[in-house]
Amino acid sequence: MSTIEDVAKLAGLSRTTVSRVLNNHPYVSEEKRKLVIEAMEHLGYVPNSSARSLRNRKTGIIAVLIPKISTPFFSQLIERLEIAASEKNYQLIICQTQYSDKKERTYLDLLKTKQVDGVIMTSCENDWKIIDAHLDYGPIVLCNEIIENVEVPMVFMNQMKSGYTIAKHLIESGHRKIAYCTNGTDKVTLQARETGFKRALAEAGLSIHREDYFQHVSSISDGKNIFHQLYHNCNSPTAIFTGSDSVAAGIISEAKRHGWVIPQDLAVVGFDNMEITELMDPMITTVIQPVETMAAKAIDVIVDKIHKKQYRSRETHEFTATLAIRESTLVNSKLVATS
Amino acid sequence: MSTIEDVAKLAGLSRTTVSRVLNNHPYVSEEKRKLVIEAMEHLGYVPNSSARSLRNRKTGIIAVLIPKISTPFFSQLIERLEIAASEKNYQLIICQTQYSDKKERTYLDLLKTKQVDGVIMTSCENDWKIIDAHLDYGPIVLCNEIIENVEVPMVFMNQMKSGYTIAKHLIESGHRKIAYCTNGTDKVTLQARETGFKRALAEAGLSIHREDYFQHVSSISDGKNIFHQLYHNCNSPTAIFTGSDSVAAGIISEAKRHGWVIPQDLAVVGFDNMEITELMDPMITTVIQPVETMAAKAIDVIVDKIHKKQYRSRETHEFTATLAIRESTLVNSKLVATS
DNA sequence: GTGAAAGCGCTAACAT
């Protein structure tokens, strides 16, 4: 492993000059620059990033905290974050919290130990008081998560609009008894979605019946279970918003096995535009999240914060989803922006 | 940001002693140890990882090179790699090559610049000569990839066995005209799979007809295209191995739209056990890769290499897949090991 | 059992 010193010696110059060439500083004569470059090539010199990090007080690494990588939405998000980061010459460390507050805290410490320049959180398991303390050490950006009254940038999709648009679509398709699924009401994002959904219903003089409201629903098997509840309900709804493509697929798959015809017997709406939505028969009406745009913005914002060295500031960066209307709610499919 | 010096001063001791406490060295009196710990807590001291990396010549970071994160198989692999790495206190930097040899080279340089202690490659886009040169700087482990005559550890699944088992299963189900899809023949892994497949056919006195052999096939739409080729072929095969769940799903979805009944009109086998395989109707017979085991082994091996500081050595760590027999090839499903 | 001092590889005042 050759060092900057070796290069300097071989070129017959000082470490400073070599460093200047390395960092494209002005005030280096063409002549010496060539000498340095030759020496570097001859030695196969590459700067040591630990030394640079120590000296410059920056690592060029961003940590991404994510509950579970293999969840299709999250893997798409990571994919886009990686692309955006690499365009700005940042590396991404991937940290799987597995929805554990303890792991989340451990990973946030990467900021304290200066192993990373910033953290992107795609969900939040701890009390904000705990997270907030970490802002003394570096920037934190929320991507795909909203928390009220906190001083960090947040990048997210307007869930209220998408909830509203979905309900509106179902109402316009003639449905009057509509079921709703959610994975919880503790997240601001999910609350907003529900609020938008209910608003559209209210505007049409409708509401969600008690027996048509399902909580803590997220997997394929949850979907299958829900179908069975509907199946045994003599006054079952004519449409259901599932909040998740997996749940939608589970419901549809089970419904078909029991002889139901979708959407005639039950219209189904998913969420996230996973691959299955176009593979199922019928293809599933779903919400396309602007993953690429959100990822690019999150990286933009955090890189900006890193440079400005100003970590506390409330900013909201809001994007709009698209409703992809497919066979599970209609015969003819089309695209509709939720705006 | 407090440093080790600050802690030393506050505790009225030397940097050395603080460092000893930090690294659990022996020969520190209980009394002073307590003093140090108190001081650290008082200051909220956390060691700076750049300084440690520079001094110790190790970063505790492993780079994972992956073609595309959102591919379900790869996202599962990353998930498991992250879990295994974090158990050994390593962080993972995720590098998306997008099948580009240039990006791959850029990322391999992380080894030279000492930004990472080792690299796990899940595919390989460059000539091995180029990769090999990087072994002077740190360990490289292949996970899910085989390259002949190279001096690195390789962790993989026995593709020959799985190809053999799949063909055997189709033959035993009574099929005599069987189609084969592959995403290419340049990879040793895919070649092995094909060899095993053909061997089982040969043993039954069968072979793959020219028109039943499909190359460069990997996506849902590829699957749909293939179905149309079969559809217009008056002597179409009775079974098809697709090499990919996406392709299998594409074929099935399109076949059903054209009135075919699966598996009666066509038996279909996928690969990877993605979520869709259990959602499609019929559920898809597929190969379950031992992702978790391979990931754990890959981390084990690379951590070992890092410690031993011996990077060149040919080792093969082979695992066996499981064939999940489902509705797309049979009426009654069951699990069969490919061993 | 504890401390003084050297140095990992790099950059940036500062001086020339």
Added chain:
DNA sequence: ATGTTAGCGCTTTCAC
């Protein structure tokens, strides 16, 4: 335009 020098924060001989 180029070089000298002082650290960044940490670990580790070596000496006591």
